[in-house]
């Protein structure tokens with residue numbers, strides 16, 4: 303009987319592992335990093351990257367609160383952000399990408415940063431909110447979307463497009479995906495960026511990057527979530543909640559954006575290192 307119980311325990315644990323290795327319902331092709339901000343994936347000031355090797359460092363005092371999927375981080379607009387590192391090999395390229403996050407805010411008046419990927423060469427990019435005619439980032443303002451890409455030095459890769467209207471400052475969760483491509487487009491230019499809000503393509507812009515086949519320049523400083531980082535100081539702090547942050551090394555398709563938008567399951571793979579710990583404990587017991 304004792305052996306039977308052991309077998310049952312074993313079977314249950316194997317079952318748990320089987321569950322844990324089931325494919326996530328989100329798109330994983332091209333996934334570089336994924337910070338769920340679920341309580342189980344936050345250890346002290348470390349926000350675990352459950353997919354890649356780019357654990358984030360939490361700065362300030364964001365709170366872990368109920369999120370869109372599992373838990374999320376709540377930023378108070380005063381000194382809170384997450385240092386997501388330079389994203390390793392991915393951040394060292396002139397590549398294509400997608401950035402994705404859920405956000406919840408009611409702040410429609412203060413300039414604030416969602417993501418800031420500070421590279422030295424153009425094009426670099428970010429997503430900011432409530433800014434006014436600021437280049438070098440993608441802006442979401444109540445009523446209008448604007449794209450501002452790259453500082454014009456050297457080589458002048460700046461450009462801007464705008465369109466669509468948004469109403470995301472309503473205190474509800476909204477899903478934002480920003481894709482960067484460098485294919486040649488009918489409308490001209492060799493860079494294309496699309497923003498999807500709540501699964502719908504809301505704005506696209508084409509840009510000429512001086513003939514360079516690149517969608518973004520290497521990240522020469524850590525990518526910041528929730529603040530804009532200038533040398534020696536941070537500013538533009540986000541006020542509200544951010545959840546389920548992901549980077550991909552390619553532009554997601556419209557269908558894939560919808561797939562992620564509709565995914566509500568918390569990421570179910572144990573944080574790295576936990577599996578071997580559980581196995582070790584199991585062996586000891588058996």
Ligand SMILES: [Ca+2]
Nearest residue numbers: 338371372373
């Ligand atoms: Ca979460």
Ligand SMILES: [Ca+2]
Nearest residue numbers: 362363378380
């Ligand atoms: Ca704070």
